[in-house]
Amino acid sequence: MHRRFFTEAINFIQKSKDKPFFCYIAPNAPHGPYNVPKAYYNLYKDLNDTILADTQKRFYGMITNIDDNFGKLRKKLTELKIADNTILIFMTDNGTSAGYYNKKGKVTGYNAGMRGTKGSQYDGGHRVPFFIHWKDGKINTAKDIHTLAAQIDILPTLAELCNIKLPKNHLDIDGQSLVAVLNGKDSLNNRLLITDSQRVQNPEKWKSSAVMQNNWRLINGKELYDISTDVGQRNNIAATNKEKVAEMRSFYNNWWTQVSKDFNKEIYFKIGSSKENPIILTAHDIHGKETMQPWNQIQIRQGKIGAGYWSVNILEDGNYQVALRRYPIESNLPINSTTPAITTSELVGLEKDIPEGKSLNYSRASIQFKHQIVSEIDVKENDLSANFNINLKAGKTKLYANFISDKGEKNVAYYVYIKKL
DSSP states (O other): OOHHHHHHHHHHHHHHTTSOOOOOOOOOOSOSSOOOOHHHHHTTTTSOTTTOOHHHHHHHHHHHHHHHHHHHHHHHHHHTTOSTTOOEEEEOSSSOSSSEEEETTEEEEOOTTOSOOTTOSSHHHHOOOEEEEBGGGTBOSOOOOOOOOOGGGHHHHHHHHTTOOOOTTOOOOSOOOOHHHHTTSOOOTTOEEEEEOOOSSSOOTTTTEEEEETTEEEETTTEEEETTTOTTOOOOOGGGOHHHHHHHHHHHHHHHHHHTTTTTSOOOEEESOTTSSSEEEEGGGOBOSOSSOOOSHHHHHHTOOOOOBEEEEEOSSEEEEEEEESSOGGGOOOTTOOOOOBOTTTSTTOSSOBOOOOOOOEEEEEEEETTEEEEEEEOOTTOSOEEEEEEEOSEEEEEEEEEEETTSOEEEOSEEEEEEO
């Protein structure tokens, strides 16, 4: 499951071992869909469902798989005789997604007593482990550090550890170096940090937010908790600590003013750049009124309707090819083909059956720039893509790309490939 990620990383490290290198490994699990090799599921399958639900058995199997692969990585560093002088960091990006369930009072899994899971503004949603080891740098003594820190601290920490000076014209960074903390000389007491989870096109102030300072947690600008005595964040003490609430709200307000300056500006995909030609746009990148555009393969198989536009910046005047696809180019599937179902009996370790793809009976395809129809063409039975060769003028604009069924129903093209000719 994670073997490919770690295999490629180890291959890179072997080639780079005689010079300074940076290697970042971001596995795609533990994450849904919870498809796990059978051997790792079997490690937990016999546990009673009062201990772990079936999905959690898969989730913990994924974690064990990561542990094994991380162990292989450490072993390889030792074999290459670079383990002592390699800064090794292990961390995660959010709280548990399936490791803890509380359904109608029935609790399975483990969450260290914290409230909330992945995506939550409560500590269970964002409090994560961070392990660092570097023998030659004397960061190799087992100890727990409880200082409040965040991902923004990694850059200044690594820069100081490696004696790298940031460029003079570099913008101010929000993080702080943790080197002194690692050496037990500074606790960074009283610093304030913020986390929020937006997942909307237009960010909303105070949405799913937490302002943190030492053991204080201000949630959504209204609820205040002291996790030193209330790790589960159940006792809201905002009413009796109004000064602390005001202090933390003020910090958030200043932060919001800083980060929200460009919230009303859309990000434009650069079309025609030699660094990415062709560029691939997906339905997940669309701006539209729908709360959820098609974004995963199940929805694409089932033909979920999407609508909207991509914000694009045509870098140069010229001739371009715009290719609309139902399926990604790697699949080599025609626009109107179906995809076979995949069952758990066929693929051992699959969490659940994957349904057969639907034929959407597309008969036409259209693209528009600046709300003007540029072109519309027929879709033939065995076409892999609907291809438009057009002359575009440089500038920022909106791109609409759609398929139209034989019943006149319109749906967004799930994949769009644009190449400067």
